[in-house]
Amino acid sequence: MDEHFAFLLPIIMAVFGGAFLFAWRWGARNALPWGAGYLCGGVAFCIPVIAPYFPSRFWALLADALFATSFYLYGQGILQHAGAKDMRLVRMAIWAVSVGLCAFAIFGSHSLRLELAASDLGCFLLIALPLGVMARRMRRKVDHALFAAVSLVALDTLSRGTTVMLTTPSDQRAAFLSTDYAFLMQVLASMLAPVMALTALAASVSRVVADYQRDAFTDPLTGLLNRRGFWDAVALRERRGKVPGCVVICDIDHFKRINDAHGHAVGDAVITAFAATIRADLPPGAIAARFGGEEFLIHLPRTRPDEAVGFAQAVRRSFAGADWDGTGISYPLTASFGLSEYLEDDSSLEVAIERADLAMYEAKLAGRDKVRIMKSNGTGDMVPEAPAPQLRLIAG
Missing domain, CATH: 3.30.70.270 (Reverse transcriptase/Diguanylate cyclase domain)
Incomplete structure (x- = not known):
């Protein structure tokens, strides 16, 4: 994979991360976890490019931890949008198990396939559980759009995690960026990440607009219309x-x-x-x-x-x-x-x-x-x- 192409996705993630933080600064409370998640994801996508210049297995574990963190934060954004409990203990346990298996695969079994499968399946669960909660709370069109966009990301993550045997070589010494897995991850993420970001931004901003509209038309003391x-x-x-x-x-x-x-x-x-x-x-x-x-x-x-x-x-x-x-x-x-x-x-x-x-x-x-x-x-x-x-x- 061309390194210039590999740098494209971190730039996309950083731009959307900044957009989410800007929206959060102007009152979109749900935008904060989305912005932090996209920034974590952007850093994680940078690591496979810079790691060859500073050889260390630690970089792979850091990337896996950042990916898991970004999906944890996406899930937090979904739950906040749905007005549901954060399910913190369950999702933190999933995060810990996923990162722990990645660490074992990197430093113990030296298995790239196990590492990628553990990372992807953990990320899938971190947003699949919030999606299940959101499915019972959708009322507006923007809710359905967000659910569909995040579902595509979840399916992409699940499919990559279950097909690592086909997309990675048996030779564990092969460079990660030269694998079919890395190519598919970059291409699909370059398409799906903006789609999910735009729908999540729309959902966050629409909530702000609804709040302003409610404040403009509602008497704050009684809750009746003004x-x-x-x-x-x-x-x-x-x-x-x-x-x-x-x-x-x-x-x-x-x-x-x-x-x-x-x-x-x-x-x-x-x-x-x-x-x-x-x-x-x-x-x-x-x-x-x-x-x-x-x-x-x-x-x-x-x-x-x-x-x-x-x-x-x-x-x-x-x-x-x-x-x-x-x-x-x-x-x-x-x-x-x-x-x-x-x-x-x-x-x-x-x-x-x-x-x-x-x-x-x-x-x-x-x-x-x-x-x-x-x-x-x-x-x-x-x-x-x-x-x-x-x-x-x-x-x-």
């Missing part, structure tokens, strides 16, 4: 047309008094508890958001007014009955709710939200801790809807 996230979710839902239903606006009563009397930390705890109450009663398909301060907005698609009233009353009662021991609050807290139906004739959801806001104002005027609903009377004026017998829950 105002921007709410409108983005509504726009996504209405791309194929308007989705009628109901909207609910709710507001914690006398919230300023809570902050003034007990401090903002207690106020935040109250907001968090109210958001948890909303989330607990939220029907499937609903969109809930903290719209600002102590005000929350819920979109209930394909929901009748009586069903929306039932939801609001359930949240109101749960919050009013909450226990505030440990916060210094010795009195019950309440919230007021305004509802409006989102009609086919409405020009946008904002129109329904305006009606719901007026309804909440009516609930405040009526003494708070109430649920009120408001509809258009057909002339464009907004009027509170009188409680009907079948909707007795409307009265707070």
Whole structure:
């Protein structure tokens, strides 16, 4: 094999190792083991080229240890991406057995074939086990792409480890770079290493993008959507047309008094508890958001007014009955709710939200801790809807 070609793969590995570390520096936490693995692999691929200039069997063992370390780190990157346990003890045991067999083959039996088989089969196991874990946790397209790329590397490693009798000469004194094994390893690794690196980079960066998107559209205190996230979710839902239903606006009563009397930390705890109450009663398909301060907005698609009233009353009662021991609050807290139906004739959801806001104002005027609903009377004026017998829950 030409030495210039042999140096190509270490350069490729070093470039991708640097790219992973750059991505890690900018928030891609899963990129660190990938970057370290590629750098270890790059050094390992350099050793067969430089070893002839400094004869020593130690170089072969160092290369085997670096290859095993690089595959251990690849496996760590796979497990981190899958959000699974690191399986450290099992994988460290595989690493130790593989390197130990390589050391025996180099210094004991002087068998190149045993050394290569032990190295390759150990590397295969170091990523095969994490792949098995990842197979049960794939949800996105990038997960499937990463699984496929790493599987190709695993199969390549397994095939090389099981065919060393065919790709290495019986004469153990033959130069390693002159063997068919070395040629196949360099050629296939030159193709598969970039493929695995690009998919792993895509997986790491996509996780960062998802985290930034979550932060941009999610309220950090409550975990509900923020105002921007709410409108983005509504726009996504209405791309194929308007989705009628109901909207609910709710507001914690006398919230300023809570902050003034007990401090903002207690106020935040109250907001968090109210958001948890909303989330607990939220029907499937609903969109809930903290719209600002102590005000929350819920979109209930394909929901009748009586069903929306039932939801609001359930949240109101749960919050009013909450226990505030440990916060210094010795009195019950309440919230007021305004509802409006989102009609086919409405020009946008904002129109329904305006009606719901007026309804909440009516609930405040009526003494708070109430649920009120408001509809258009057909002339464009907004009027509170009188409680009907079948909707007795409307009265707070």
